[in-house]
Amino acid sequence: MTEKWTSRLILGLTLIFLIGPFLIIIIAGLSAGQSLAFPPDGISLKWYLKVFEIESFRDSFILSMALAIFGTLIALALGVPAAYALNRYEIPYAETIKTIVAAPIIVPGIIVGLALLRYLVLPIGLTVTLALFFAHTALVLPYAVRVVSSSMTNLRSDMEEAAVLLGCTRLSAFFKVVLPNIKGGVLAAFILGFVTSFNQVPVSLFLSGPGVRTLPIDMLAYMEITYDPSVAALSALLAFLSVGIVFLAEKFLGFSRYV
Amino acid sequence: MKHLLYITTALGLMAGVAQAAEKTLTISVYSFAQDAYKKALYDPFEEKCGCKLVIETGNSVERMAKIEANAANPVIDVAVISSHDALALARKDLLAKIDSTKLTSFDKLYKAAQDPIGGNMAVGYTFYASSIVYRADLLEIDSWADLLSPEVKGRVALPNITGTQGPLTLHMLSQALGHDGIDFTDTINAIGEKSDDIVTFYVRSSQLAQLMQQEEVIAAPVGRFAWSRFSGSELDFKWATPKEGQTGGVNVMLMTKNNGNEDLAYEFMDYWLSTEVQTRIAEAKIDSPANKEVVVSDEIAESLTYGAELINSLNMISPADIIDNRDGWVDLWNEVVIK
Amino acid sequence: MFQNRKEGFALALPAALFIGILFLLPVGILLSEAFQLDGGWSLQGYIDFISKPLNQTVFLRTLKLGFLVAAVSAVIGYASAFCIVNLDPKSRGRIFGMVVLPLMISPVARTYAWIVILGRTGIVNDAIIGLGLSDTPIRILFTETAVFLGLLQLFLPLMIISLVSSMENLPRDAISAARVLGANWLQVFTKIILPLTKEGLVMGGTLVFTGSLTAYITPAILGGAKVLMLETLLYQKVSVSNDYVSASIIATILIAMCFGTNLLLKRIATARE
Numbered sequence: 001m002t003e004k005w006t007s008r009l010i011l012g013l014t015l016i017f018l019i020g021p022f023l024i025i026i027i028a029g030l031s032a033g034q035s036l037a038f039p040p041d042g043i044s045l046k047w048y049l050k051v052f053e054i055e056s057f058r059d060s061f062i063l064s065m066a067l068a069i070f071g072t073l074i075a076l077a078l079g080v081p082a083a084y085a086l087n088r089y090e091i092p093y094a095e096t097i098k099t100i101v102a103a104p105i106i107v108p109g110i111i112v113g114l115a116l117l118r119y120l121v122l123p124i125g126l127t128v129t130l131a132l133f134f135a136h137t138a139l140v141l142p143y144a145v146r147v148v149s150s151s152m153t154n155l156r157s158d159m160e161e162a163a164v165l166l167g168c169t170r171l172s173a174f175f176k177v178v179l180p181n182i183k184g185g186v187l188a189a190f191i192l193g194f195v196t197s198f199n200q201v202p203v204s205l206f207l208s209g210p211g212v213r214t215l216p217i218d219m220l221a222y223m224e225i226t227y228d229p230s231v232a233a234l235s236a237l238l239a240f241l242s243v244g245i246v247f248l249a250e251k252f253l254g255f256s257r258y259v
Numbered sequence: 260m261k262h263l264l265y266i267t268t269a270l271g272l273m274a275g276v277a278q279a280a281e282k283t284l285t286i287s288v289y290s291f292a293q294d295a296y297k298k299a300l301y302d303p304f305e306e307k308c309g310c311k312l313v314i315e316t317g318n319s320v321e322r323m324a325k326i327e328a329n330a331a332n333p334v335i336d337v338a339v340i341s342s343h344d345a346l347a348l349a350r351k352d353l354l355a356k357i358d359s360t361k362l363t364s365f366d367k368l369y370k371a372a373q374d375p376i377g378g379n380m381a382v383g384y385t386f387y388a389s390s391i392v393y394r395a396d397l398l399e400i401d402s403w404a405d406l407l408s409p410e411v412k413g414r415v416a417l418p419n420i421t422g423t424q425g426p427l428t429l430h431m432l433s434q435a436l437g438h439d440g441i442d443f444t445d446t447i448n449a450i451g452e453k454s455d456d457i458v459t460f461y462v463r464s465s466q467l468a469q470l471m472q473q474e475e476v477i478a479a480p481v482g483r484f485a486w487s488r489f490s491g492s493e494l495d496f497k498w499a500t501p502k503e504g505q506t507g508g509v510n511v512m513l514m515t516k517n518n519g520n521e522d523l524a525y526e527f528m529d530y531w532l533s534t535e536v537q538t539r540i541a542e543a544k545i546d547s548p549a550n551k552e553v554v555v556s557d558e559i560a561e562s563l564t565y566g567a568e569l570i571n572s573l574n575m576i577s578p579a580d581i582i583d584n585r586d587g588w589v590d591l592w593n594e595v596v597i598k
Numbered sequence: 599m600f601q602n603r604k605e606g607f608a609l610a611l612p613a614a615l616f617i618g619i620l621f622l623l624p625v626g627i628l629l630s631e632a633f634q635l636d637g638g639w640s641l642q643g644y645i646d647f648i649s650k651p652l653n654q655t656v657f658l659r660t661l662k663l664g665f666l667v668a669a670v671s672a673v674i675g676y677a678s679a680f681c682i683v684n685l686d687p688k689s690r691g692r693i694f695g696m697v698v699l700p701l702m703i704s705p706v707a708r709t710y711a712w713i714v715i716l717g718r719t720g721i722v723n724d725a726i727i728g729l730g731l732s733d734t735p736i737r738i739l740f741t742e743t744a745v746f747l748g749l750l751q752l753f754l755p756l757m758i759i760s761l762v763s764s765m766e767n768l769p770r771d772a773i774s775a776a777r778v779l780g781a782n783w784l785q786v787f788t789k790i791i792l793p794l795t796k797e798g799l800v801m802g803g804t805l806v807f808t809g810s811l812t813a814y815i816t817p818a819i820l821g822g823a824k825v826l827m828l829e830t831l832l833y834q835k836v837s838v839s840n841d842y843v844s845a846s847i848i849a850t851i852l853i854a855m856c857f858g859t860n861l862l863l864k865r866i867a868t869a870r871e
Contacts (some may be wrong), residue, residue: 007685010681011678011693014677014697014754015693015696015697017751017754018696018697018700018751019700020715021708021712022699022700022707024711024715024721025710034491035468035469035473036473037472037473037714038714081610082609082610082614085606085607085608086610089602089605089607089609089610090606091603091606091607091610092603094610097610097614100617100622101617103622104621106853106856106860107856108811108812108853108856110814110829111625111832111852112621112625114628114836115625116620118624118627118842119627120620122328134621137616138616138617138620138621141617145613170605195701195702198704199702199703199704199705201706201815202812206837208317209315211315216705216706219706220815221290223463223465223466223710224290224318224463224465225291225292226465226468227465227466227468227469227713231706232710232711235703238703238704238707239702239703239704239707242702242703243699243702243703246698246702321837324840419823421823421834454824458739458740459740459822459823459824460822460823460824461822462822473717473718473719474718474719475718475739589839594651597652597823597824597826598652598655
């Protein structure tokens with residue numbers, strides 16, 4: 001009996017530590033006062049409403065969304081074939097390719113942003129938007145390869161071989177046999193990539209230009225102007241969005257199996 | 260349209276194709292109060308000139324780095340920045356000399372705004388005083404030296420050396436501690452000894468405002484432009500008038516060299532300096548006027564650095580002194596204060 | 599396995615090229631800059647960098663905080679993960695979801711909350727005074743403690759997830775048998791749990807440690823200028839002093855630390871098996 005209560009106590013304290021700050025942000029955003037405080041000075045929805053009136057948040061939200069969606073899609077377009085090749089083929093330099101593809105996980109983001117700024121944006125004149133897009137795609141690619149790979153290892157290769165023997169081309173065997181079976185893994189990779197890209201800060205720190213800023217960077221820039229509770233409100237709204245996406249994915253796809 | 264633009268560039272399909280056809284002027288400004296500037300300055304100007312303003316915001320160092328990086332083919336036409344940052348750019352030969360005859364409002368400016376960095380490389384558009392904001396219910400501040408007094412131990416914040424306010428604070432603290440000139444060695448050492456008693460070295464006045472609002476900090480030097488963050492609070496904040504006086508600075512507008520957009524740049528600068536716009540900006544409590552013909556009510560003046568008497572009394576530090584000595588200050592600061 | 603090597607290579611190549619050209623190449627050039635001085639190859643930049651006391655402090659602080667965060671999250675992680683795997687499947691899923699949840703929330707939001715929580719008038723100080731632990735509020739913001747707490751909250755979920763997945767196969771009856779036979783919890787942990795979950799610990803440890811080294815927001819907001827870490831120092835070098843050489847040097851040090859831990863911990867995990 002004591003063990004059960006100790007266990008509950010440990011989990012309770014851990015969860016308070018992990019989720020408490022998030023609850024405080026939600027409540028601090030509900031403040032009727034002028035500054036960030038907990039407990040808030042009165043309750044109102046004004047800061048939650050103000051978030052929608054701040055034009056730069058709208059623009060940066062759309063940029064972050066576009067980066068997260070298209071970046072992850074391109075990462076999947078590159079990553080799924082790579083994962084397939086690494087799983088199904090005996091290919092030369094397989095280890096080297098694996099290392100290269102995994103590299104973005106280990107290289108600190110701030111360095112990536114700085115490197116792209118200095119060697120692609122400034123000298124070649126690549127637009128900041130495109131540089132952001134490259135960086136976010138590269139960042140998501142390792143996850144795409146890893147998650148798709150792990151869902152592919154559970155799939156026996158004799159099914160495709162049978163399909164090929166029965167007259168399918170390798171390509172149509174992939175689309176007819178492999179893809180339907182790794183659908184869940186691909187979706188899981190998409191969601192993981194989306195969340196990673198959307199919340200990314202260090203990579204985007206140096207990559208901003210006139211009117212081009214990702215949402216997290218825009219939030220930091222907004223905090224340079226004022227610490228009013230609208231950042232808390234926006235943070236809470238974004239959290240609901242992320243959690244909502246993951247919740248739906250979990251409910252319909254059993255997302256957590258793949259992570 | 261803008262949203263569409265993101266998507267197309269993101270896809271890399273049409274990068275560079277979507278160029279606007281109308282004439283544009285790219286300006287680089289501080290990121291604060293953009294909504295207010297839009298109303299008081301950007302929108303009316305766009306309407307007047309029939310052109311489009313592209314506004315780039317950010318902190319000064321980022322914006323300066325961009326001007327420098329694009330020196331061969333300037334992206335920014337006009338920038339507003341602190342006087343010492345402007346001097347640093349001028350010394351790197353990145354700025355165009357300003358022909359004051361093309362600015363109809365030039366003669367209406369305070370003397371100190373007409374050529375603040377020398378060589379007609381920049382024109383001042385706003386002044387600000389800097390002093391100490393403190394909690395009048397908890398303590399009294401009569402001197403800059405009070406920043407290091409036991410009364411504020413553990414509850415004082417200073418501006419970081421890397422920002423504009425840092426050198427200003429050192430300048431006044433030096434005078435209060437009895438050191439003359441711009442050798443700040445003793446002053447920085449004195450701060451170093453009290454380093455543990457200082458809550459933080461703040462970078463943004465927004466951050467300071469939050470810290471003072473949550474009673475983390477009860478006294479700190481700050482620019483007058485941030486005063487409205489404090490004056491509206493229910494806490495008892497007061498603007499100090501130390502016996503050594505207030506310090507301050509002037510922010511300037513400048514034009515990049517060979518930007519190829521000079522006519523529009525002059526038109527914009529002249530518009531910003533005009534009595535009409537300077538009054539509108541002052542009344543919106545964004546910037547204090549550099550144009551001496553601006554007249555505002557006492558209530559407005561309270562939030563600004565306003566009037567010849569105050570502006571002439573500011574104990575400023577010359578931009579050249581800052582540029583010439585800052586690296587040494589930062590090294591010493593890192594060694595004895597940040598540790 | 600398909601035998602057509604060319605076909606397979608062609609499939610994997612685009613991903614490798616994308617990262618190689620658009621990612622590794624610029625990063626490589628940036629890193630090489632740290633070894634160049636006055637046109638030649640030189641280590642002088644590093645020697646100058648390391649000789650500055652501030653840089654040493656920042657380096658050691660980063661290492662210390664990374665290690666502390668990893669160690670404390672391992673302790674909390676084991677306790678929580680052990681509790682989680684012993685729950686019934688239904689509540690296990692629910693609790694696990696709540697542990698994963700913070701990972702989905704922007705680090706900006708998660709760090710922002712601590713400004714209010716750790717402040718002089720925040721709930722932590724209220725609790726400290728309420729419990730009589732101190733008469734006056736304690737200064738926590740802009741100290742290493744604040745950065746530590748922020749990082750721990752940011753990365754603890756990664757440790758718990760790694761440990762939970764490595765504990766799934768833990769022989770439950772072996773533990774209860776050991777307990778019945780009089781082994782205390784410490785013995786159970788070192789003799790049974792630790793050896794079997796080593797891989798998860800290493801995985802979680804790597805993620806937490808490298809995460810702490812390379813976090814920007816937390817040290818920037820909760821540490822400020824007084825508690826610089828390598829990542830905030832790097833940002834300052836670039837955006838305040840335009841010192842790209844120092845930035846490259848810090849970048850190399852950070853990457854070396856990340857790769858180093860990765861290799862070291864991998865070796866520990868595979869040793870003695």
